[in-house]
Amino acid sequence: xxxxxxxxxxxxxxxxxxxxxxxxxxxxxxxxxxxxxxxxxxxxxxxxxxxxxxxxxxxxxxxxxxxxxxxxxxxxxxxxxxxxxxxxxxxxxxxxxxxxxxxxxxxxxxxxxxxxxxxxxxxxxxxxxxxxxxxxxxxxxxxxxxxxxxxxxxxxxxxxxxxxxxxxxxxxxxxxxxxxxxxxxxxxxxxxxxxxxxxxxxxxxxxxxxxxxxxxxxxxxxxxxxxxxxxxxxxxxxxxxxxxxxxxxxxxxxxxxxxxxxxxxxxxxxxxxxxxxxxxxxxxxxxxxxxxxxxxxxxxxxxxxxxxxxxxxxxxxxxxxxxxxxxxxxxxxxxxxxxxxxxxxxxxxxxxxxxxxxxxxxxxxxxxxxxxxxxxxxxxxxxxxxxxxxxxxxxxxxxxxxxxxxxxxxxxxxxxxxxxxxxxxxxxxxxxxxxx
Amino acid sequence: xxxxxxxxxxxxxxxxxxxxxxxxxxxxxxxxxxxxxxxxxxxxxxxxxxxxxxxxxxxxxxxxxxxxxxxxxxxxxxxxxxxxxxxxxxxxxxxxxxxxxxxxxxxxxxxxxxxxxxxxxxxxxxxxxxxxxxxxxxxxxxxxxxxxxxxxxxxxxxxxxxxxxxxxxxxxxxxxxxxxxxxxxxxxxxxxxxxxxxxxxxxxxxxxxxxxxxxxxxxxxxxxxxxxxxxxxxxxxxxxxxxxxxxxxxxxxxxxxxxxxxxxxxxxxxxxxxxxxxxxxxxxxxxxxxxxxxxxxxxxxxxx
Numbered sequence: 258x259x260x261x262x263x264x265x266x267x268x269x270x271x272x273x274x275x276x277x278x279x280x281x282x283x284x285x286x287x288x289x290x291x292x293x294x295x296x297x298x299x300x301x302x303x304x305x306x307x308x309x310x311x312x313x314x315x316x317x318x319x320x321x322x323x324x325x326x327x328x329x330x331x332x333x334x335x336x337x338x339x340x341x342x343x344x345x346x347x348x349x350x351x352x353x354x355x356x357x358x359x360x361x362x363x364x365x366x367x368x369x370x371x372x373x374x375x376x377x378x379x380x381x382x383x384x385x386x387x388x389x390x391x392x393x394x395x396x397x398x399x400x401x402x403x404x405x406x407x408x409x410x411x412x413x414x415x416x417x418x419x420x421x422x423x424x425x426x427x428x429x430x431x432x433x434x435x436x437x438x439x440x441x442x443x444x445x446x447x448x449x450x451x452x453x454x455x456x457x458x459x460x461x462x463x464x465x466x467x468x469x470x471x472x473x474x475x476x477x478x479x480x481x482x483x484x485x486x487x488x489x490x491x492x493x494x495x496x497x498x499x500x501x502x503x504x505x506x507x508x509x510x511x512x513x514x515x516x517x518x519x520x521x522x523x524x525x526x527x528x529x530x531x532x533x534x535x536x537x538x539x540x541x542x543x544x545x546x547x548x549x550x551x552x553x554x555x556x557x558x559x560x561x562x563x564x565x566x567x568x569x570x571x572x573x574x575x576x577x578x579x580x581x582x583x584x585x586x587x588x589x590x591x592x593x594x595x596x597x598x599x600x601x602x603x604x605x606x607x608x609x610x611x612x613x614x615x616x617x618x619x620x621x622x623x624x625x626x627x628x629x630x631x632x633x634x635x636x637x638x639x640x641x642x643x644x645x646x647x648x649x650x651x652x653x654x655x656x657x658x659x660x661x662x663x664x665x666x667x668x669x670x671x672x673x674x675x676x677x678x679x680x681x682x683x684x685x686x687x688x689x690x691x692x693x
Numbered sequence: 694x695x696x697x698x699x700x701x702x703x704x705x706x707x708x709x710x711x712x713x714x715x716x717x718x719x720x721x722x723x724x725x726x727x728x729x730x731x732x733x734x735x736x737x738x739x740x741x742x743x744x745x746x747x748x749x750x751x752x753x754x755x756x757x758x759x760x761x762x763x764x765x766x767x768x769x770x771x772x773x774x775x776x777x778x779x780x781x782x783x784x785x786x787x788x789x790x791x792x793x794x795x796x797x798x799x800x801x802x803x804x805x806x807x808x809x810x811x812x813x814x815x816x817x818x819x820x821x822x823x824x825x826x827x828x829x830x831x832x833x834x835x836x837x838x839x840x841x842x843x844x845x846x847x848x849x850x851x852x853x854x855x856x857x858x859x860x861x862x863x864x865x866x867x868x869x870x871x872x873x874x875x876x877x878x879x880x881x882x883x884x885x886x887x888x889x890x891x892x893x894x895x896x897x898x899x900x901x902x903x904x905x906x907x908x909x910x911x912x913x914x915x916x917x918x919x920x921x922x923x924x925x926x927x928x929x930x931x932x933x934x935x936x937x938x939x940x941x942x943x944x945x946x947x948x949x950x951x952x953x954x955x956x957x958x959x960x961x962x963x964x965x966x967x968x969x970x971x972x973x974x975x976x977x978x979x980x981x982x983x984x985x986x987x988x989x990x991x992x993x994x995x996x997x
Contacts, residue, residue, distance in 0.1 A: 337958045364739075365961065366747045393744050450941050473746055507939045512833040645745055649960040652945045659941040663854065682960075686748060687739030 297577045299324045300349035302339065303566070304331050308353075310594045315584055322577045324351075332564065336362065336648070343367040343571055350572035351581055353401060353564045356389045357454060357643040360468075362567070363397055364645040369568045372396040374579035381587045381604045385639045390565045398565035399582040400603035402595060404525030405633035406458050406548045406558040409532065412623075413542040414443075414517045422521075422546035426490060429549045433499035436520060443518045444501040448491050450659040451504055453651040454561050455524060460484040461559035461638055463551050468644035474689040479650065480669070480676035488668040495662065502662045511535040523548060525561040526630055529619040530599035536619075544623040547633060556636045563603065601630065608634060646682050653678040726974075733757050733968035737961070750964075757968035767969060770949040773858075777948075778926040781862035781869075785922055786915065788866065789873035793911075794903050796874075797881045808878070812871035819868065823935035826864045830856075831939060852940035864932045869925070873918040880914035881907060916988045920981060927977050930954070949973050 301312065301324050312326040329338050332355040339362065342348035354362060362368050375396045379387060382400055390398040410422055418439050423429040433445040449455070457467060465483035469476040478484065494500040501519070503510065513519050515536050522528055526545075533540060548558045566582040568575050585591050592607035599617045602608055608631065616626035644650065657671035657678075683690050736753035739746040761767055792811050796804055814822065828834045830851035838848040851860045884907065892902050908915075930950040937943040945959065946952035953973070957966035 333959075337961070340961055341958075360745060361961070363743065364745050364748050365737075366743070366749075395744055451938075470745065473741075473744075502941070504938055504941060507831065508828055508834050509831040509939065646960070652955055652959045656944040656946065659944060663941055686737060688746070 296320065297322050297574045299351060299572075299574060299578055299581060301326050301351045301581070302329045302335055302349045303353035303564075304328050304335060305353075305600070307595050307598045307600050311585055311591045314588075314590050314594070315581060318590075319580075319584070322581060324581055332358070332562075333648070339367055339569070340365055343569060346571060348569045348571045350574055351566060351568050351578045354398065354567050355562065355564050356400075356560070357457075357647045359390065359397055359565065359567070360392075360643050360645045361647055363392070367569060368397045369570045369572065369575050370395040370397060371399075371568050371575065371579040371582070374576055375399065375583065378583045378587050381606060383605060383635075385637050386603050388640055389560070389563070390567075398567035399579075399586045401564050401566050401586050402527070402600045403563040403603045403634065403637075404527050404561045404601065405630070405637050406462070406523070406525045406561050407528075407545045407629065407633050408521055408523050408548050409528045409543060409545050409620075410521040411517060411519075411539065411542055412544040413539075414520050418443075418520075423549050424547070425553050426549045426551055430490075430494060430499065433494055434497070437499055443520065444499075446500045446521045446523060447505060447510065447519060448495055448500045448502045448662070449505040450502070450662050451655045453654045456487070456654070456658075458525070458559035458561040459523070460487045461641055462548065462557055463487050466642075467650075468642050470642065474691050475644065475683060476691045477644065477676060477680050477683070479654075479679060480673040484672055485669045488672050492668045495668075506531070506535065515539070525563075526601040526633070527562060527599070529617040533599075533617065533619040540618045541621045543619045545620060545626060545629050547629060556632070557638055558633050558636060559638050559641060565603075601634070644679070644683070645688065646679060646686070649682050650675060650679045729967045730971055732964050733971050735964045737964065753964070757965045758972070760965060761969045761972060766946045767949065767952055770946055770952050774926060774929060774948050776858050777862055777929065778923070780859055781865045782919070782922045782926060784862065784866045785869045785873055786918060788870045789877055789918065790908070790911075790915065792870065792874045793877035793881055794907060796878055797907070798899065798903075800899075808875075811874055814868050815871035817868065819864075819931040820935050822868050823864055823932045826860070826867070827936050827939050830860055830936075852936070852942055854942060857940065857942045861929075861932050861936065864936075865925075865929070869922065873922070876918050877911055877914045880911040884910050916985070919988075920984055923984060924977060924981060927973070927980070 299322060303326065305328075308326055308328070312324050316323055327349070329335050332353075335352060336354055336358040339348060339352050339354070343365070348367070354368075359368070372391070372395055378399065386400050386403055389403075390396060390400055408422055415422065418436060420432050420435055420439075423432045429445070436443055436445045460467070460483060463483040463486060465481050465487070466476075466478045467484070469478070491500070495502050501513075505522075510519065514532070515538065517539075522532065529543065529545070532543065547556065550556065566585055568578040568582060572578050586602070587604050587606065589606070589610070592602045592604060592610055595602045595607060596611045596614050602611060612627045612631055614627070615621070616623050620626050653675045654671075657674045658668065660666070661668050661671040680690050734752060734754060734757070735750050736756060737748040738751050738753070740749050792807075795801055796808055801807075817825075829836060832838045832848040835849070835851065838851075841847060841849055850856045888906055888910075889902055892906050897905065928950060929948050933943050933947050934951060934954075937945075937947070945955045949969070950973070953966045953969045956962045956969065
């Protein structure tokens with residue numbers, strides 16, 4: 258009896274204990290770059306296959322700076338762990354972060370302003386790309402890879418079904434209906450409720466501006482006219498069963514993809530690499546086309562995904578870390594590794610080098626792959642800005658949209674719900690938010 | 694060696710003996726709990742520094758508790774949990790008891806093998822089990838759906854709106870039966886065989902022995918396993934989290950612990966998560982004590 262009661266209390270209380278054990282104190286001790294004697298050792302967190310060879314090359318060419326690379330998980334995991342580690346005062350010196358999480362990391366006081374060290378590489382990037390990491394003159398990282406949005410499609414199946422990649426979203430709807438008619442088991446595309454970044458990109462292409470900031474006053478537009486119109490467009494496709502509403506990259510989805518039952522993925526330049534990972538047998542069958550436009554003749558696209566290499570505020574070697582961040586993303590050898598492994602470099606020189614290289618394996622037979630890629634990269638929308646609580650927005654979006662898809666309630670209501678939650682969260686924290 | 698006076702030695706000894714336990718308790722239980730409670734009264738609020746301002750930790754009183762208690766999402770999680778528990782707890786206990794009785798039955802064969810076979814799923818880590826079952830649920834990889842499709846019956850919506858509760862409960866039942874069976878079985882082995890002999894002399898059948906002798910005598914074990922299952926249900930996290938990417942049915946706050954995880958590590962609000970976990974811990978404690986109080990007389994009346 259006594260034992261069971263104690264076991265009960267222990268089990269009950271350990272919930273609280275586990276959570277508390279992972280928490281931390283206050284954030285952000287400032288540090289200055291110190292002149293180091295002997296080689297400086299940097300801790301570096303990043304995910305992805307390109308990092309290991311890049312870091313090895315850096316270590317070889319820099320005897321005075323040695324970098325220790327750790328893969329702590331994908332973009333979301335790295336961001337979450339970096340926050341916790343920073344508060345505990347034992348974060349790394351440098352870390353990769355997705356562009357969309359940068360503002361929230363800045364607000365959390367996790368990142369160092371490295372504008373003092375980046376003057377010499379600013380021109381190595383296009384202004385649109387440089388704006389992804391710099392805010393009001395402060396620089397919070399060096400862009401690493403970017404994902405201009407394109408339509409990735411199964412060309413072989415397109416030819417079998419005698420269809421062409423759509424140029425506008427209106428065409429996209431028509432082609433979607435055509436596909437359903439020609440092969441009732443096949444869908445042109447998937448609408449995945451969890452794809453927050455994808456939807457944000459599509460909305461931005463339509464003219465939406467999800468976050469804007471001026472003099473520390475924010476404007477949130479997650480449910481603005483353009484976003485609602487995009488929601489209504491997909492709603493129409495889902496209601497008529499023209500696209501499949503289900504999560505991406507599940508065993509289920511991969512299986513359908515391999516059977517040629519999912520024909521496109523409107524996503525970004527990194528997608529061929531991802532698809533190759535799950536549908537190796539279809540190498541050469543796929544191709545990319547410009548992302549469909551809302552108005553015929555337009556060529557505007559947003560970025561989806563991509564990451565920057567940042568320096569943390571807790572680093573005692575900010576200057577060395579900045580040197581590392583610059584080399585990793587502007588050096589020829591580093592860019593070459595990126596291109597070889599299918600990552601689209603953020604730097605202009607890297608993008609130029611990519612033009613003359615072979616297309617990724619999934620799209621190996623497409624001769625104009627890099628022409629289309631370069632064109633997409635040159636027409637990205639400038640000044641995309643993300644908010645200070647993107648992760649909250651992302652999780653709210655996923656839950657609201659998944660519920661809407663499941664219960665057949667309007668997607669536009671899900672967007673409004675997300676918007677309200679994001680604004681309420683910002684107000685609780687103390688941000689000034691203009692408008693509703 | 695200078696010996697201490699007898700009385701002093703005696704007064705010190707007990708403290709020395711309990712010191713390791715107390716130290717461990719303080720370091721790994723009391724301090725973290727205290728910190729969680731402290732953290733639940735804090736919150737990250739904006740201060741003017743930096744280009745966007747910087748979020749810093751300040752005292753916010755009971756804000757986090759108010760926010761948690763007024764969040765319908767948090768309570769909806771308990772609703773889902775109740776539905777899940779209604780399926781998984783009775784099934785786990787019922788099957789565990791059934792298997793234990795069968796193994797204990799004098800006439801059953803291959804006992805050692807059966808015992809191991811039933812216990813083995815418990816040794817499979819929860820995440821592995823969830824992935825395994827996840828594959829068996831997804832329409833295009835599911836052997837069950839393959840069969841029904843071949844028979845022209847269509848696919849079984851394991852991960853659909855109606856199927857998700859039994860599907861998830863099934864993972865827990867599959868993994869939990871073995872452990873609970875062992876507890877009940879051990880308790881059965883402890884029953885003196887004179888009781889069976891007496892029952893047999895009185896003319897009881899095997900069925901009556903099971904129902905009137907064995908089950909009442911293993912009641913304490915049933916209460917214990919029931920309590921563990923109840924607490925286990927309140928702490929459901931791994932299975933739905935692992936299956937989440939496979940379906941749109943499971944939201945980020947599907948059960949209370951997922952809600953807490955999301956607040957802490959996705960939305961970066963450790964303070965809010967601490968408040969919710971303190972509430973969950975207190976709730977679990979209250980439910981456990983109530984369950985024990987209610988079952989105490991019945992289960993332990995004749996034993997203590």
